[in-house]
Amino acid sequence: MNNSDYDIVIIGAGPAGYVAAIRAGQLGMKTALVEKKEVGGMCLNWGCIPTKALIESAKLYGRIKSAHKMGIDGIDPEKLNFNWVNSKSRAVQVVKKLTGGVNYLLKKNGVDVIKGEAVITSANSVSVENRKLETKKILIATGSYPSKINLKIPADKLVQIEHLLNLESLPKKLVLYGHGPVALELAQFFRMIDLEVSLVSPQKDILPGIDKYLKEFILKKVKKQGVKIHAGETMEINQNGDLKVGEDLISFDMVLNCSWREGIIPENETSLKLDNKGFIAVDEHLETSVKGIYAAGDVNGLSYLAHAASAQGIFVVNHIQGVHGKIDINQYPVNVYTVPEISQIGLTEEQIREKGIEFRIGEFPMTANGKALAEDAGEGFIRILSEKKFGEVLGVQIVAANATDLIAEAAAFMSVEATVYDVARTVHAHPTISEVFLEAGMDAADLPIHK
Numbered sequence: 001m002n003n004s005d006y007d008i009v010i011i012g013a014g015p016a017g018y019v020a021a022i023r024a025g026q027l028g029m030k031t032a033l034v035e036k037k038e039v040g041g042m043c044l045n046w047g048c049i050p051t052k053a054l055i056e057s058a059k060l061y062g063r064i065k066s067a068h069k070m071g072i073d074g075i076d077p078e079k080l081n082f083n084w085v086n087s088k089s090r091a092v093q094v095v096k097k098l099t100g101g102v103n104y105l106l107k108k109n110g111v112d113v114i115k116g117e118a119v120i121t122s123a124n125s126v127s128v129e130n131r132k133l134e135t136k137k138i139l140i141a142t143g144s145y146p147s148k149i150n151l152k153i154p155a156d157k158l159v160q161i162e163h164l165l166n167l168e169s170l171p172k173k174l175v176l177y178g179h180g181p182v183a184l185e186l187a188q189f190f191r192m193i194d195l196e197v198s199l200v201s202p203q204k205d206i207l208p209g210i211d212k213y214l215k216e217f218i219l220k221k222v223k224k225q226g227v228k229i230h231a232g233e234t235m236e237i238n239q240n241g242d243l244k245v246g247e248d249l250i251s252f253d254m255v256l257n258c259s260w261r262e263g264i265i266p267e268n269e270t271s272l273k274l275d276n277k278g279f280i281a282v283d284e285h286l287e288t289s290v291k292g293i294y295a296a297g298d299v300n301g302l303s304y305l306a307h308a309a310s311a312q313g314i315f316v317v318n319h320i321q322g323v324h325g326k327i328d329i330n331q332y333p334v335n336v337y338t339v340p341e342i343s344q345i346g347l348t349e350e351q352i353r354e355k356g357i358e359f360r361i362g363e364f365p366m367t368a369n370g371k372a373l374a375e376d377a378g379e380g381f382i383r384i385l386s387e388k389k390f391g392e393v394l395g396v397q398i399v400a401a402n403a404t405d406l407i408a409e410a411a412a413f414m415s416v417e418a419t420v421y422d423v424a425r426t427v428h429a430h431p432t433i434s435e436v437f438l439e440a441g442m443d444a445a446d447l448p449i450h451k
Contacts, residue, residue: 046162114128137292139293158255172196175256363440384440
């Protein structure tokens with residue numbers, strides 16, 4: 001096999017692509033990873049990681065403002081200031097450390113990283129900057145990108161999330177256009193650092209797919225913090241350059257595009273079929289309409305989650321090597337990095353009702369958890385939704401300061417089809433936040449101790 005021949009060519013080096021490449025390398029496959037921008041994709045370079053680093057800075061800023069509640073004196077709130085330049089510099093350093101680690105792992109596992117834009121010329125060949133790569137299999141992992149805004153916003157006032165870290169300063173009045181977790185997270189972030197923020201969405205549902213109970217909780221919280229939310233209303237830019245939403249006028253210095261994302265489809269000379277939403281259509285093995293070409297991650301439209309993309313990338317490589325499994329999107333946690341965080345896994349209450357399943361809800365408030373109160377993090381709750389007859393856990397929902405970490409325990413016991421009785425008899429160390437699982441499990445089993 002010469003240098004231009006591969007077992008698999010992977011297009012896109014985001015969470016689906018680079019993880020699949022590492023897995024393929026581990027299995028001894030001759031692997032090429034093609035990326036036109038930066039290894040790590042949207043998630044590592046300008047999405048998941050840097051935005052969460054910024055949010056952590058804002059959370060610390062807020063805690064310092066209220067340090068007196070923890071018995072700390074000597075801080076003058078009037079002198080506190082959020083330093084955008086330094087906070088984004090820290091975010092960039094976090095990104096560099098992680099992308100450096102990914103590049104090391106790709107090299108360690110013998111993956112050829114090729115810079116450039118890929119064109120799929122057949123089921124067994126890819127062209128990159130006029131270089132032809134012959135391959136047995138192709139994996140498309142090109143991800144997604146926020147849709148364009150259909151408003152006449154002046155070019156100098158419109159910023160894509162990809163370029164947020166390029167800003168030297170932040171304007172006082174921001175409009176975030178779009179819906180979904182990223183839109184809400186960033187709207188709250190900017191409000192937490194004392195900016196005037198409006199979130200406008202062409203869709204009425206700001207958080208599609210999130211249980212209504214959680215959605216109502218967090219939207220109420222964000223609105224109380226001062227974020228103005230307009231959803232599902234008509235909007236236009238008027239003659240004065242203001243944004244008219246319904247009957248309200250919003251003046252702004254900048255619009256950040258947080259639109260729902262659409263798939264990035266690579267140029268191809270095959271009969272690759274798309275679904276009715278513009279994503280690449282795949283079967284249960286994530287194989288496209290062209291035999292030997294697969295699609296994993298955002299580009300297939302099954303999920304917008306980075307961890308789901310990685311799981312799909314590994315699934316494809318395993319499938320190609322004869323290791324069979326299945327993809328179950330309901331078994332992937334959904335995290336929203338607001339303050340407090342919200343997370344869910346499994347079925348929502350609405351989905352359970354639609355299926356006609358008899359169920360019960362075990363719920364426990366964070367205000368009754370000792371460690372949460374000690375950390376001044378008593379806001380939130382856990383809910384366990386279970387089938388009524390046998391007690392199988394159908395869904396778990398958490399609102400808490402560290403909900404996105406806690407949900408991993410739910411993922412573990414749901415993967416083995418645990419019941420609320422299994423959850424209730426699992427001993428958790430005291431004092432820990434994780435004790436809320438035991439309490440919610442016991443509540444669902446009608447055996448509450450601290451409720």
